[in-house]
Amino acid sequence: MIHSRPSIFHTIDWWIAGIFIAMLIFGWFSICGASYTYGETDIFSLSSRSGMQLLWIGTALLLGLIIMLLDNHLFDALGYILYGAMLVILFLTIFNPKQIHGSRSWLVLGPVQVQPAEFAKFTTALAIAKFMNSYDFNYNRLRHWAMAFAIVLTPMFLIICQKETGSALVYLAFFLMFYREGMSGAILFSSIAFILYFVIGLKYQDTLIWHSTTSAGTFFVLSLIIILSVIFDYVHSENLSESPLFRQPPLRMLAASLAITLLAILFSAFVIPFNVSIVMTILLILIIIYYCFRGLKEDNKKYLLIAAFALGSAGFFASVNYVMNDVMAPYQRARINVLLGVEEDINGIGYNVHQSEIAIGSGGVLGKGFLNGTQTKLKYVPEQDTDFIFCTIGEEEGFLGCIVVLGLFLALILRLIYVSEQQATRFGRVYGYCVVGIFTFHLLINVGMVLGLTPVIGIPLPFFSYGGSSLWGFTILLFIFLRLDAERKRAIQL
Amino acid sequence: MTDYELSKRSYVLGGVAVTIIAIFVIRLFYLQVISDEYKKYADSNAFLKxxxxxxxxxxxxxxxxxxxxxxxxxxxxxxxxxxxxxxxxxxxxxxxxxxxxxxxxxxxxxxxxxxxxxxxxxxxxxxxxxxxxxxxxxxxxxxxxxxxxxxxxxxxxxxxxxxxxxxxxxxxxxxxxxxxxxxxxxxxxxxxxxxxxxxxxxxxxxxxxxxxxxxxxxxxxxxxxxxxxxxxxxxxxxxxxxGIDAELQERAEQLMKGRRGSIIAIEPSTGEVLCMVSAPSYDPRILTTRKRGEYMKQLQKDKTRPLLNRAIMGQYPPGSTFKPSQALTFMQERILNTSTSYPCAGGFRYKRLKIGCHAHPSPLNLYNAIATSCNGYFCWGLYYMLNNRSRYSSLHEAMSTWRDYMVSMGFGYKLGIDMPGEKRGLIPNAEFYDQAYAGRWNALTILSIAIGQGEVMNTPLQIANQAATIANRGYYIIPHVVKQVEGERLDTTYSERHYTMVDRRYYEHVVRGMRDAVTSGTCRGVKIPGYSVCGKTGTAQNRGGDHSVFMGFAPMHNPRIALVVYVENGGFGADSAVPIAARIFNKYLNHL
Incomplete structure (x- = not known):
């Protein structure tokens, strides 16, 4: 007996599809604004960027439609094959003789240039979903986790070899999914902490605080280590709620440390300037000794772990400083510094960020209006239709336009989380969280860079930045999830 | 952890997304709504200056x-x-x-x-x-x-x-x-x-x-x-x-055609440079054409280095033109006086050192030594100066004194002409020799500096300045090519007199010696009608062929022009430099 199964278009998640369409429209108008040059009046002409983007959008919609019509099991079945094929392509791309913009990541196929790294995201997501969905995947086996990490880190490594560090860093987004699937929060927590040490420590290395000889970078990082260690303790403490907040030992220790540090700063500012970080190092050592002592006395692994975290943090920070100042060649150091925005490279990256802040800032609340932005029109902002597309939105549509775009992204991400949680299979859920992680990471880095908050790493803003490869890549990524989800609902409605 | 507990982590992830967006909104609010700074920047971008x-x-x-x-x-x-x-x-x-x-x-x-x-x-x-x-x-x-x-x-x-x-x-x-x-x-x-x-x-x-x-x-x-x-x-x-006289400049450049070297003429009373030639030269007009880049490349590649201004950048051994400065120093330091005579039979001979000289009567006094350009005489002078232990406690002190005299005469440092790229030449001091000879040197080791050889290097400008100093009997004004800037007073740097460490009366003796050189000595070829020229030739030894030098001024009293002609590989001083000098004097003084 044949049931008439509901059409795939009845069960598709229209929230996500609607946000997707809205983003495509808003994105296309932004590209018109960013790439529009006076004299080229035809925004639909294929010789203009906006015309080309229209072509990409059309083909992307077609791609989405095709994916919706494909058989659901295809994705599971093809997971490893697609992943393997993509690894081969990524490997071959390393030896691509043709360099575009200083990287080998673009493959030229006749009239089109394709960036395989954009497509490797969904193949990796499929493969990791298939792997973690398999029956013998055991959450308690370290070896399985190691294999899962390897699946993610292999394409990342290959992309780094293509000198596309920005695209490679996106693969760190998979760790958000690992966290949801049971990876210890401590790992996520520590890795984020370590990244913070690295960025903050180097960015403020040469800034001095308040009439003292203390490097602001060192000061901030040492403060962070102390604060994070105590938070670590606090979050995992049991029976805390019984005593009043200020009586709780971790918070008291934190308060004491901060008070001593403040005294040291005041002493340095008004009496004799000295290096406050010496005092903080002593405090940190005392805290480590305290946790070691408690851990051994109470035979509690948690305290030893905190001690290890604090010690590891300090060791990591010291070795970063050592490697940066004593091991690396000056040009390597300069490159990292420029990447972090420490060195203002007037004609390079620093200039870009400054100009992008000017463009956005000059937009005001309501913006200057469509096609009326002077900063973007006069080409002060580089890469303004690709990585710096958010500038045009900020300048022409103002604060309100930015809020709308950010609102769309927030809605998309929250909806994706919600739908992922609804998935019946681990395959669907893992894949869904991969999509969540990738969109979140792109949003964080791209908009953060344009606003001068995160290091300058050239990755596109999904559905907004100009370019066929990235638009297709994100569309495939999203629509595979929509297809999986539609099938789930169809199964329910059946 | 149970599945239920893990699913609560979705709230953590949602919270992360909300936090990121919140930070962005705060930042945007600051950039777009609160801060004025960026609008101002944008304005400055929209202005075209x-x-x-x-x-x-x-x-x-x-x-x-x-x-x-x-x-x-x-x-x-x-x-x-x-x-x-x-x-x-x-x-x-x-x-x-x-x-x-x-x-x-x-x-x-x-x-x-x-x-x-x-x-x-x-x-x-x-x-x-x-x-x-x-x-x-x-x-x-x-x-x-x-x-x-x-x-x-x-x-x-x-x-x-x-x-x-x-x-x-x-x-x-x-x-x-x-x-x-x-x-x-x-x-x-x-x-x-x-x-x-x-x-x-x-x-x-x-x-x-x-x-x-x-x-x-x-x-x-x-x-x-x-x-x-x-x-x-x-x-x-x-x-x-x-201060340049265009006609004199033209004549001087024509005389240097096909040669390498330089000519500098200075008006002694003002320090104004009357002409400054560096040969080979180039036509400045070709560099104003459309093909400037092409010509510039050619000039830069040219092995004779036409872009180099030898007059102030060339550093050469001064040869015998250095001798007047020695005579002045020895007299001022009481090493010798006009009646002192030294023997010179074919040069300076002492212990194992021999410095050759040409044929002339021996022994001879200061005037004859300058007129005939005797090497022996000046070598003896420097020898006695450096080894005079009643005047100087050590060789070091004697050497330092000698150097101070040279520096006071404008050697060893940039004179400060108003042109870019001037070189300083070289006047060695005791420390220089300590290093060069690892501390093992004596008067004989370095004696050839007395005759302008050895380590001594001068720019043609410094030699010309020496001629002007002698013409002024003891002072110079820093040579300068610009006489006047419209609506401005000339920098006092270019009107101050710089006195040397030697008294005026000693200069008169050297002037007489240089006059004798023209009337009866090495540069008889520079005689011109109507004016009493004083001069000193030089033949600077050089491996690729000796350089021919003339230094002099005219007239003897109230001099109007001090001159140096330095011809690279020009042979004896009298061969190339002297005839050129005669024609320059004639051009400037007699308009011939």
Whole structure:
């Protein structure tokens, strides 16, 4: 007996599809604004960027439609094959003789240039979903986790070899999914902490605080280590709620440390300037000794772990400083510094960020209006239709336009989380969280860079930045999830 | 952990997303709503500050003859956005005298942001530089047929003679280093690169004005900002009068044709440089043409180094022209007096050291020693000075005293002429020899410096300055090529007298010796009618062929010109340098 199964278009998640369409429209108008040059009046002409983007959008919609019509099991079945094929392509791309913009990541196929790294995201997501969905995947086996990490880190490594560090860093987004699937929060927590040490420590290395000889970078990082260690303790403490907040030992220790540090700063500012970080190092050592002592006395692994975290943090920070100042060649150091925005490279990256802040800032609340932005029109902002597309939105549509775009992204991400949680299979859920992680990471880095908050790493803003490869890549990524989800609902409605 | 507990982690992830967006919104609120700073920056981007260039000052010689002036030239500019795509390129190319390939190549160059970083479709781009009068006339009447093309007038430097290239220098587009050094300059500005154009750049260029214009999102100019209230007018450059005598310069350059070396003449009473020749030279006019780059490359590659101003950058052994300075030092230090005689039979011989000399009567006194340029005499003088332990406690002290005398006469350091690139020459001191000989040296080791050989190096300018000092009987004024800057008082640096450590009376003895050299000694060839010339020849030993040198002044009393002629590989002093010197004196004093 044949049931008439509901059409795939009845069960598709229209929230996500609607946000997707809205983003495509808003994105296309932004590209018109960013790439529009006076004299080229035809925004639909294929010789203009906006015309080309229209072509990409059309083909992307077609791609989405095709994916919706494909058989659901295809994705599971093809997971490893697609992943393997993509690894081969990524490997071959390393030896691509043709360099575009200083990287080998673009493959030229006749009239089109394709960036395989954009497509490797969904193949990796499929493969990791298939792997973690398999029956013998055991959450308690370290070896399985190691294999899962390897699946993610292999394409990342290959992309780094293509000198596309920005695209490679996106693969760190998979760790958000690992966290949801049971990876210890401590790992996520520590890795984020370590990244913070690295960025903050180097960015403020040469800034001095308040009439003292203390490097602001060192000061901030040492403060962070102390604060994070105590938070670590606090979050995992049991029976805390019984005593009043200020009586709780971790918070008291934190308060004491901060008070001593403040005294040291005041002493340095008004009496004799000295290096406050010496005092903080002593405090940190005392805290480590305290946790070691408690851990051994109470035979509690948690305290030893905190001690290890604090010690590891300090060791990591010291070795970063050592490697940066004593091991690396000056040009390597300069490159990292420029990447972090420490060195203002007037004609390079620093200039870009400054100009992008000017463009956005000059937009005001309501913006200057469509096609009326002077900063973007006069080409002060580089890469303004690709990585710096958010500038045009900020300048022409103002604060309100930015809020709308950010609102769309927030809605998309929250909806994706919600739908992922609804998935019946681990395959669907893992894949869904991969999509969540990738969109979140792109949003964080791209908009953060344009606003001068995160290091300058050239990755596109999904559905907004100009370019066929990235638009297709994100569309495939999203629509595979929509297809999986539609099938789930169809199964329910059946 | 149970599945239920893990699913709670979705709230953590949702929280992360909300936090990120919240931070972005706060930052955007600061940038777009609170802060004014970025709007101001944006405004400054929307203004176009266009520079207005004043006319550069002209350069005249001491007799007010124009040497460098401004000439109008016509550049063909193009605005890509306004070009008519169906324009008749064939006839356009024909009127310019270029081929269609040239046209296409030039257009590609302009559009290539890699090579032409300031490219914009809406602004004027340089299509063809410096149309000549004929090309300009041909094109001007047809310009209406080529929309998008404009003819722009621009002033370039022009030289009235092919001479004095090194003194005058040239004007060219600023380099990145120039902009770095002085933020007055912007890319595309012109700056003096060498010679007087460089050293008097600030006076010659004047002060450029600024025209503040409003620019809209199309890059189009919407007129003056606030009706021109923010504009500053340009201030014209100042004219400069040189001490150079253009006719003398011309004669001197012709005399040096085919030779290498330099001629410098100074007016002793003022320190003004009357002529400064460095040979080989080049025609400054070729560097103002469209093919400047090509010629410049040729000049830079030339093995004879025509771009080097040997007069102030060449460092040579002074040879016997150094002897007067020795005579003066020895007299002042009481090592000898005019009645002291030293033997010289074919040179200086002592222990194992031999310094040769030519045939002349022996023994001889100071006047004869200068007149015949006796090597032995001056070697003995320096030997007795350095080994005089009743006057100096050590060899070191004696050597230091000697060096102080040389420095007081203008040797060993830059004199400070108002030209870029002057070299300092070399006057060795005791520490120099300690290093060179690891502390094991004595008077005999270094004796050849007494006759201007060994380690001693002078620039031709320093030798000329010595001639002027002797002519002045004991002082010099720092040589300078610029006599006057319009509307300014000349820097007192160039009017102060610098006295040497030697008294005037000793100079009279040296002057007499140098006069004897002309009447009966080594430079009889420099005699000219009507004036009493004093001179000193030099033959500086050099591996590739001796250099021929003459140093002198005229007339003997109230001298009007001090002169040095240095001819590289010119043989004996009397061979090349002396005949040239005679003709220079004749030209300047007798107008012959």
């Amino acid at each position: 266009r520079s207005e260039f004043p006319a550069r000052g002209v350069i005249k010689d001491r007799n007010n003859k124009l040497m460098v002036y401004n000439q109008m030239t016509y550049d063909l500019m193009v605005v890509m956005n306004d070009i008519n795509p169906s324009m008749d390129t064939i006839s356009f190319c024909r009127s310019l005298g270029i081929t269609k390939d040239d046209f296409i190549a030039r257009m590609d160059y302009i559009k290539d942001r890699g090579r032409n970083p300031s490219y914009s479709r809406f602004t004027q781009q340089m299509f063809y530089q410096q149309l000549n009068e004929k090309e300009y006339c041909l094109l001007e009447e047809k310009m209406f047929r080529y929309p998008g093309f404009y003819i722009q007038k621009r002033a370039i430097r022009q030289y009235s003679t092919p001479y004095a290239a090194h003194v005058l220098g040239e004007v060219a587009q600023v380099s990145a280093a120039d902009i770095e050094e002085d933020n007055y300059y912007q890319s595309g500005d012109y700056i003096g690169k060498m010679g007087v154009e460089r050293s008097y750049e600030k006076q010659l260029r004047g002060q450029k004005g600024v025209h503040v214009l409003l620019r809209d999102a199309r890059g189009k100019i919407r007129g003056a900002y606030k009706g021109g209230a923010m504009d500053t007018p340009p201030r014209a450059g100042r004219d400069i009068t040189l």
